Amino acid sequence: MASLSRFAIAGLGRSALSRDLIGTARQLAAAAVRDALADCGLAAQDLDGLLINQSSIAAAGTLPLQLIDDIGLEDLHLLSIVECKGASVLAMVQQAGLAVAAGMASCVACVFADTPVGGGQRGSDTFSNEAPLTGIEGWEGQYGLRGPVASYALAAQRYLHDNALAADALGHHALACRRWAALNPSAFLRDPLTLEDYRSSRPIAEPLRLLDCAYPVNGAAAIIVTTAERAADLRRPPVHVHGMGQGHATLKRLAGPAGENATAGVLAAARAYAMAGASPADVTQCQLYDAFSICALLALEGYGFCGEGEAAGFIADGHTSPGGRLPVNTGGGHLAEGYLQGMTPLAEAVVQARGDAGERQRRADLILVNGSGGRLEFHAALLLSPHRSLA
């Protein structure tokens, strides 16, 4: 391993999080940025960059550029809306870091906000957009292939078949995430789960059950990126960025023949590890984007922690649970902590890197954070550490 970071995450903030309507996404976004500023002891005038990501399913303009006025920002050197589905949050951090490292900006906030539930609106209604797979617009609607859950179910079904796994094999990840959520006072779903609970939970799109799906919440989160030197002078311990990668392959066939379950995540992994001069063996914990349980299994394989088809067994053996050798989603992840489309794993990584995780604190020397979205098409990864230098 060899890396000296040039930029770091200096601030982390959240709005209130709730299943009820507690404000517009725009209001929550401003609250999260203010909270991040307070976290690192900065004021609005100290920011010279803002990157914004809204849910791709929310109406256009939900988080407009005018957010800068809501927060009271002026004279920015960096401003844009970033959109890359589930890879968006990490893409924002990467773009902020590139700008800071190049000297284009010095202190950049990245914010995500969403209000998918509450007021009679169900998560299943919000996340029911048609899932294009064939390449012919509108084709899938006639067959009722609605919602990301349906596309991921096709991938999950194929994965279980190719690896001769039982229908409940994915449930082990849901159970593991609950074990971590039990240690996280901020998590929404903290009750322990048994495999019997999993087997009896409502099927949504087989083999995916309700307990395989992320738990939508209303809220926002923001992080602040600055140079490694500046971060060292601020209130909180810096979280250094050592590796960055993205991987995208829209024409990759979902659920291909045996051996083609690999996603473009492997591209993101290769770049992130190479940049950090690191390998999977150096990673001490993972924060994985699990919109659905299958995403975490594919990420464990794609990022090199176990061989193809081995992730279910790896998780079932307890390696990713409290007490295991590779903690995964130590706050409960999207399934149990709450779904903030990539901010959930990133925020938990920051908390862990700072040593603020209390009862769920584990070795945080090198943390892999990933993001993935679309139909398993769009991927991003970060390697984070409290250490400025990796040797």
Next chain:
Amino acid sequence: MNADLPSAFLAYIAARELRVPRLRSSGQCLSYASRPPVGEIEWTPASGHARLVSYTVLHGRASDAATQPGAAPGAYNVAWVELAEGPRLVSTVHGAAPGQIQIGMPLQARFEDDGRLVFVPAAPHKETA
């Protein structure tokens, strides 16, 4: 047909024809997600032979779903099908009880009365190249 790939595909479907797009120059069969220049596409009839790459059973509210015989109320299957010629498309398997749907099973394309393309279980057939 000089329409773009999606429009041409749908026009054939409306005429109850399942066709696949090939490059005129090489005969190579393209996926339905491809977007080559329209003049390069030749639409040839598909054999209708296919195999099941994956499937899921969606459990929606009964009012939303096209309930199929033998399935749980409000449940229906969505299939990810690979034609013998190569292209993949979303459809549904008809005429198979839920327990009979198996990844890899041979299928045959069929148009329903309402013009919707579905696939039914087929006797094992030789794969074309």
